[in-house]
Amino acid sequence: SIHAAVLYVVLGDPRAEQYFRDLKANVVRIVDGNSVFRQMVSRGEVKVGWTDTDDVNVAKEAGEPVEMIYPDQQGIGTPVMPNMVSVTKGGPNPESGKKLVDYLLSPEVEKILAESESVQMPLHPGVPVPPNVRALESLKPMTFDYAAAAARGEEIVRRLQPILGL
Structure with missing residues (x-):
């Protein structure tokens, strides 16, 4: 996914691979899409995960018990996809x-x-x-090269397959 490729571009390959190894060690689950993940969070099957603002908005509008967290506001920032x-x-x-x-x-x-x-x-x-998102100026957006992340997308998926057991 583009989110994983962005982390490789921002963190560099060794740190990104360690991040994903650490996720795997903490029993990360890969699901068939953002809406599947959103439903799992709403049902309490998982506590946290990556998704997009639209999926959180749908859940919040439906009264589901979810919150949106914008990660790493003191560190590398939140990826913002245009x-x-x-x-x-x-x-x-x-x-x-x-x-x-x-x-x-x-x-x-x-x-x-x-x-x-x-x-x-x-x-x-x-x-x-x-109402269910923050203004861009209230965030620390992650700075990265979109073209570099997009160019590495397929490669990153291949690299993550053995790391995450896909």
Whole structure:
């Protein structure tokens, strides 16, 4: 997953591998998706795990007994994954593509995304922060190279298979 690749990029391979070995020693469980994990936490089957803000929001809105913790605010920070949009170089309608990007980046669309079930963190001033997430400026975001993490994704999955017993 991208979250694991980010830790490899930020911590370096030896520290990241030790982190995952330590997780395995503490009986980490790998499940088939974020919603499966969220349900396990809600039922008390597991106490803690990694997921995204949208899954926690769904649980909180349903009255499930979960809380969101933004990790490592004194250390390397919390990974913040951006939504991305781009115009394909050499595409057939670059001007229309640019208009679409401008619209998707507008405060109006950001408000819709912030108010949706996926509770995206708004960046525009004046767009209200949804109740079940924190404002970006209240966090210590982890600094990392997104391209480097994405480029290593498949490699990291292969490396983690023997470590985590997958």
